[in-house]
Amino acid sequence: MSVDQGVFRPASVDEAVSVLARLPDARLISGGATLVAMINARLIEPAALVSLAGVDELHGITENPDGGWRIGAMTRHRDVAAERRFTGTLALVQQAASLIANATVRNMGTIGGAIAHADPGLDYPPALVAADAQIEIASGKGRRRLPASEFFVDWYATALQSAELVTAVHLRAASDGVGLYHKLARVSGDYATVSVALTMSSGVAGIATRAAMGACGPTPILLEEANALLSGSPGESELNRAGELLAAAADPVDDVRGSAEYRRLLIPRMLARAFTEARAAIGART
């Protein structure tokens, strides 16, 4: 490993993990979009930096033999936003990436950096929960995978343990259906006030829907009970009930983007809009 005094430039995940294990106060740096903003705000002062730029396996999007996808942790938002192979139910991942901040920040920020930060206002968390993505994590003991719904555990907190790092996001093969990500923000480029991520596919038993709400609690909100209401042959009463359940499960904050009460009002409305759009798109294809 090339050691540049306080800057470590590992060439492999194993090397990066061993630096983290030896230096608990070191911070990983990928695109810098989050870490450097926190340094500038004097929220953190890292003792050493571990640059992940030279770890080849963290870069790029690859298709697995089963049609699923591996998005390396260092893949920039720009590249996910431009990924036209995420079709059908996976389109919401591309849509979420395209709505992160602005073009310049999308040139910098990475999917691993974003989800490891776990700001509830980010676009990826609800999209990855709705897509049932798996997060690949490396430590000195090897690799493990967690569903996105278990990876995000609290405000700015993830299931990552000390000396672990996110190495990739895995997406299952797209179903022939619809994936949508809707974001309500005060202006283009702002964090979401509330967002909704939704996948819908149709089969012999009617439609199958999976919905996650973002920016209205510490972690994305996905309820199996709401998804069950939105699947099969749901009518207006099921849609309304699902919206009520999600709003009741929300734990939004009052902040400059809106009051908690406002966010609770938005949840059923944004769910209904996304659901209706997805159903119309499914109907148009069948």
Add this chain to the structure above:
Amino acid sequence: MSRDLPVNLEINGAAVALEVPLTETLLATLRERLQLTGAKRGCNQGVCGACTVTLDGVAVRACLSLTLNCEGQKVATIEGVAADPLIEALQQAFVDGGALQCGFCTPGQLIAARALLSQNSDPSVEEVQQGLSGNLCRCTGYRKIIDAVLSAARSMRK
């Protein structure tokens, strides 16, 4: 933390060897060590866009880039792209259209607009709005900036 560390960059075409603290931003290096003050320090949080420069040809926030993490990369600031035909066209359009007042955001606007036009030579109004949405201006109300970018795009297509 006070110990400086070596880093090698190429800035506006010239090789530069520096020693900087671990958490010094590229913006601080450019402005305070190299007196390249075209990139401005606005929010220092990556929101306002006044510090936009290019790193290996890609527009980035200098305030969110650590100098030590740019080892071996090519930095271009507004001072280094003055002869670029797209920058020249944009500057002329900004002057002709009065697309600035105080000028603080203008270097960042120009770099972001250049990144947009280098990928899309005929953008719509909406595409210009999206392309420049990360660059705040508190003087113009944006209308004249958008018009100037559209005008520069037209002049480049001739």
